[in-house]
Amino acid sequence: MKRPWIAAMALFAVLLWGGAVVVPSAHGQVYAYHTIYNTPLPSVIHVAIRANNDPRGQILWVQTVGFQEYCSDVLPNEWFSNWKPEALKAGAMAVKMFGWYHVLHPVTIDGFTFDVDNTTNFQEYKYMSGRFETDQAVRNIWPYAYVYTNGGIGPLDFRAGIPNNANWMYNHSQKMAQWGSEYLANAGMNYIQILGFYYTGRTLLQGP
Structure with a gap:
Protein backbone atom coordinates (compact mmCIF):
# COMPACT_ATOMS: atom_id res chain seq x y z
CA MET A 1 0.00 0.00 0.00
CA LYS A 2 1.39 3.40 -0.97
CA ARG A 3 1.81 5.97 1.75
CA PRO A 4 2.36 9.34 0.01
CA TRP A 5 2.19 11.12 3.35
CA ILE A 6 5.52 9.51 4.32
CA ALA A 7 7.30 11.13 1.40
CA ALA A 8 5.55 14.40 2.13
CA MET A 9 6.63 14.34 5.78
CA ALA A 10 10.21 13.46 4.83
CA LEU A 11 10.39 16.33 2.38
CA PHE A 12 8.88 18.66 4.99
CA ALA A 13 11.64 17.63 7.40
CA VAL A 14 14.25 18.52 4.81
CA LEU A 15 12.73 21.90 4.14
CA LEU A 16 12.46 22.60 7.86
CA TRP A 17 15.88 21.43 9.06
CA GLY A 18 17.98 21.52 5.92
CA GLY A 19 19.08 17.90 6.10
CA ALA A 20 19.45 15.40 3.30
CA VAL A 21 16.76 12.92 2.45
CA VAL A 22 16.10 10.39 -0.28
CA VAL A 23 12.47 10.06 -1.29
CA PRO A 24 11.15 7.29 -3.59
CA SER A 25 9.35 8.68 -6.61
CA ALA A 26 6.55 7.19 -8.68
CA HIS A 27 9.19 5.90 -11.11
CA GLY A 28 11.46 4.31 -8.53
CA GLN A 29 13.96 7.18 -8.74
CA VAL A 30 15.09 9.27 -5.80
CA TYR A 31 15.02 12.96 -4.99
CA ALA A 32 17.89 14.34 -2.93
CA TYR A 33 17.60 17.80 -1.43
CA HIS A 34 20.94 19.59 -1.58
CA THR A 35 21.92 22.13 1.06
CA ILE A 36 25.19 23.87 1.85
CA TYR A 37 25.30 21.68 4.95
CA ASN A 38 25.54 18.42 3.00
CA THR A 39 26.90 19.53 -0.39
CA PRO A 40 30.45 20.79 -0.98
CA LEU A 41 31.16 23.70 -3.28
CA PRO A 42 32.07 22.27 -6.70
CA SER A 43 35.73 22.28 -7.64
Whole structure:
Protein backbone atom coordinates (compact mmCIF):
# COMPACT_ATOMS: atom_id res chain seq x y z
CA MET A 1 0.00 0.00 0.00
CA LYS A 2 1.39 3.40 -0.97
CA ARG A 3 1.81 5.97 1.75
CA PRO A 4 2.36 9.34 0.01
CA TRP A 5 2.19 11.12 3.35
CA ILE A 6 5.52 9.51 4.32
CA ALA A 7 7.30 11.13 1.40
CA ALA A 8 5.55 14.40 2.13
CA MET A 9 6.63 14.34 5.78
CA ALA A 10 10.21 13.46 4.83
CA LEU A 11 10.39 16.33 2.38
CA PHE A 12 8.88 18.66 4.99
CA ALA A 13 11.64 17.63 7.40
CA VAL A 14 14.25 18.52 4.81
CA LEU A 15 12.73 21.90 4.14
CA LEU A 16 12.46 22.60 7.86
CA TRP A 17 15.88 21.43 9.06
CA GLY A 18 17.98 21.52 5.92
CA GLY A 19 19.08 17.90 6.10
CA ALA A 20 19.45 15.40 3.30
CA VAL A 21 16.76 12.92 2.45
CA VAL A 22 16.10 10.39 -0.28
CA VAL A 23 12.47 10.06 -1.29
CA PRO A 24 11.15 7.29 -3.59
CA SER A 25 9.35 8.68 -6.61
CA ALA A 26 6.55 7.19 -8.68
CA HIS A 27 9.19 5.90 -11.11
CA GLY A 28 11.46 4.31 -8.53
CA GLN A 29 13.96 7.18 -8.74
CA VAL A 30 15.09 9.27 -5.80
CA TYR A 31 15.02 12.96 -4.99
CA ALA A 32 17.89 14.34 -2.93
CA TYR A 33 17.60 17.80 -1.43
CA HIS A 34 20.94 19.59 -1.58
CA THR A 35 21.92 22.13 1.06
CA ILE A 36 25.19 23.87 1.85
CA TYR A 37 25.30 21.68 4.95
CA ASN A 38 25.54 18.42 3.00
CA THR A 39 26.90 19.53 -0.39
CA PRO A 40 30.45 20.79 -0.98
CA LEU A 41 31.16 23.70 -3.28
CA PRO A 42 32.07 22.27 -6.70
CA SER A 43 35.73 22.28 -7.64
CA VAL A 44 34.93 21.94 -11.36
CA ILE A 45 32.02 22.34 -13.75
CA HIS A 46 31.49 20.54 -17.06
CA VAL A 47 30.75 22.98 -19.88
CA ALA A 48 29.44 21.85 -23.26
CA ILE A 49 31.09 23.96 -25.96
CA ARG A 50 28.69 24.81 -28.76
CA ALA A 51 29.90 25.94 -32.17
CA ASN A 52 30.24 29.73 -32.47
CA ASN A 53 28.79 30.24 -28.97
CA ASP A 54 25.41 29.72 -30.66
CA PRO A 55 22.61 28.45 -28.37
CA ARG A 56 21.48 26.23 -31.27
CA GLY A 57 24.98 25.31 -32.36
CA GLN A 58 26.33 21.79 -32.46
CA ILE A 59 27.98 20.56 -29.27
CA LEU A 60 31.64 20.07 -30.14
CA TRP A 61 33.03 18.80 -26.83
CA VAL A 62 32.63 19.05 -23.06
CA GLN A 63 35.27 21.07 -21.24
CA THR A 64 36.08 20.63 -17.54
CA VAL A 65 36.65 24.05 -15.98
CA GLY A 66 37.61 25.07 -12.46
CA PHE A 67 34.44 26.35 -10.84
CA GLN A 68 35.77 29.73 -9.71
CA GLU A 69 37.49 30.18 -13.06
CA TYR A 70 34.18 29.44 -14.76
CA CYS A 71 32.38 32.12 -12.73
CA SER A 72 35.12 34.63 -13.54
CA ASP A 73 34.76 33.84 -17.25
CA VAL A 74 30.97 34.15 -17.17
CA LEU A 75 30.44 37.36 -15.21
CA PRO A 76 31.92 39.87 -17.73
CA ASN A 77 29.78 38.31 -20.45
CA GLU A 78 26.60 38.75 -18.42
CA TRP A 79 27.31 41.98 -16.46
CA PHE A 80 29.21 44.97 -17.87
CA SER A 81 32.58 45.17 -16.13
CA ASN A 82 32.30 48.96 -15.72
CA TRP A 83 29.14 48.69 -13.62
CA LYS A 84 29.10 49.52 -9.93
CA PRO A 85 30.95 47.03 -7.68
CA GLU A 86 27.75 46.15 -5.79
CA ALA A 87 25.96 45.32 -9.03
CA LEU A 88 28.89 43.14 -10.05
CA LYS A 89 28.86 41.34 -6.70
CA ALA A 90 25.13 40.67 -7.05
CA GLY A 91 25.83 39.30 -10.51
CA ALA A 92 28.74 37.22 -9.27
CA MET A 93 26.53 35.60 -6.65
CA ALA A 94 23.85 34.86 -9.24
CA VAL A 95 26.42 33.32 -11.59
CA LYS A 96 27.90 31.22 -8.77
CA MET A 97 24.60 29.88 -7.46
CA PHE A 98 23.23 29.23 -10.95
CA GLY A 99 26.34 27.23 -11.81
CA TRP A 100 26.36 25.35 -8.49
CA TYR A 101 22.74 24.32 -8.93
CA HIS A 102 23.40 22.98 -12.42
CA VAL A 103 26.46 21.01 -11.31
CA LEU A 104 23.99 19.13 -9.12
CA HIS A 105 21.59 18.62 -12.04
CA PRO A 106 23.58 17.59 -15.14
CA VAL A 107 21.84 16.93 -18.45
CA THR A 108 22.53 14.70 -21.44
CA ILE A 109 21.95 16.11 -24.94
CA ASP A 110 23.10 14.59 -28.23
CA GLY A 111 25.12 11.99 -26.34
CA PHE A 112 27.03 14.56 -24.25
CA THR A 113 26.54 14.79 -20.48
CA PHE A 114 27.30 18.19 -19.00
CA ASP A 115 26.26 20.72 -16.37
CA VAL A 116 25.91 23.85 -18.52
CA ASP A 117 26.80 24.96 -22.00
CA ASN A 118 28.75 28.06 -23.02
CA THR A 119 25.76 29.99 -24.32
CA THR A 120 22.76 31.90 -23.07
CA ASN A 121 20.94 28.59 -22.83
CA PHE A 122 22.57 28.68 -19.39
CA GLN A 123 25.14 31.47 -18.88
CA GLU A 124 27.50 32.85 -21.48
CA TYR A 125 30.99 31.48 -20.87
CA LYS A 126 34.08 32.58 -22.79
CA TYR A 127 37.47 31.17 -21.91
CA MET A 128 39.89 33.67 -20.32
CA SER A 129 37.46 36.58 -20.68
CA GLY A 130 37.73 37.73 -17.06
CA ARG A 131 38.28 41.39 -16.23
CA PHE A 132 39.88 42.91 -13.14
CA GLU A 133 36.59 44.34 -11.85
CA THR A 134 34.55 41.20 -12.40
CA ASP A 135 37.30 38.93 -11.04
CA GLN A 136 37.34 41.08 -7.90
CA ALA A 137 33.57 40.74 -7.54
CA VAL A 138 33.82 36.95 -7.77
CA ARG A 139 36.57 36.88 -5.15
CA ASN A 140 34.57 39.12 -2.82
CA ILE A 141 31.49 36.89 -2.77
CA TRP A 142 33.30 33.55 -2.93
CA PRO A 143 33.19 32.73 0.82
CA TYR A 144 29.39 33.09 0.83
CA ALA A 145 26.30 31.45 -0.63
CA TYR A 146 22.88 32.99 -1.25
CA VAL A 147 20.55 30.11 -0.47
CA TYR A 148 17.09 29.26 0.79
CA THR A 149 16.68 29.98 4.49
CA ASN A 150 17.23 26.30 5.34
CA GLY A 151 20.46 26.25 3.32
CA GLY A 152 18.91 24.74 0.19
CA ILE A 153 20.84 25.34 -3.02
CA GLY A 154 18.73 26.82 -5.79
CA PRO A 155 19.50 28.70 -8.99
CA LEU A 156 19.47 32.49 -9.04
CA ASP A 157 17.90 33.16 -12.42
CA PHE A 158 18.32 36.51 -14.13
CA ARG A 159 17.13 38.45 -17.16
CA ALA A 160 18.44 41.54 -18.94
CA GLY A 161 15.62 43.88 -17.93
CA ILE A 162 15.27 47.52 -18.95
CA PRO A 163 18.14 50.04 -18.70
CA ASN A 164 17.93 52.90 -16.20
CA ASN A 165 15.13 51.20 -14.29
CA ALA A 166 14.78 49.12 -11.13
CA ASN A 167 12.60 46.71 -13.13
CA TRP A 168 9.86 46.42 -10.54
CA MET A 169 8.22 43.67 -12.59
CA TYR A 170 11.03 41.43 -11.30
CA ASN A 171 10.68 42.53 -7.67
CA HIS A 172 10.45 39.32 -5.59
CA SER A 173 9.99 37.35 -8.82
CA GLN A 174 12.96 34.99 -8.21
CA LYS A 175 14.61 36.56 -11.26
CA MET A 176 17.10 39.43 -11.11
CA ALA A 177 17.14 42.13 -13.76
CA GLN A 178 20.75 42.70 -14.77
CA TRP A 179 20.12 46.33 -15.69
CA GLY A 180 18.10 46.65 -12.51
CA SER A 181 21.06 45.55 -10.40
CA GLU A 182 23.09 48.46 -11.78
CA TYR A 183 20.22 50.89 -11.22
CA LEU A 184 19.83 49.79 -7.60
CA ALA A 185 23.58 49.93 -7.01
CA ASN A 186 23.57 53.50 -8.30
CA ALA A 187 20.73 54.20 -5.87
CA GLY A 188 22.97 53.11 -2.99
CA MET A 189 21.95 49.50 -2.38
CA ASN A 190 24.60 46.94 -1.51
CA TYR A 191 24.63 43.59 -3.24
CA ILE A 192 22.73 41.79 -0.47
CA GLN A 193 19.95 44.37 -0.68
CA ILE A 194 19.92 44.04 -4.46
CA LEU A 195 19.55 40.27 -4.21
CA GLY A 196 16.78 40.70 -1.64
CA PHE A 197 14.91 43.01 -4.01
CA TYR A 198 14.58 40.23 -6.58
CA TYR A 199 14.62 36.97 -4.60
CA THR A 200 12.49 35.93 -1.64
CA GLY A 201 12.95 33.21 0.96
CA ARG A 202 16.75 33.39 0.67
CA THR A 203 19.59 34.46 2.89
CA LEU A 204 23.34 34.98 2.75
CA LEU A 205 25.29 32.28 4.59
CA GLN A 206 28.93 31.40 4.97
CA GLY A 207 29.69 28.86 2.28
CA PRO A 208 30.87 25.30 2.88
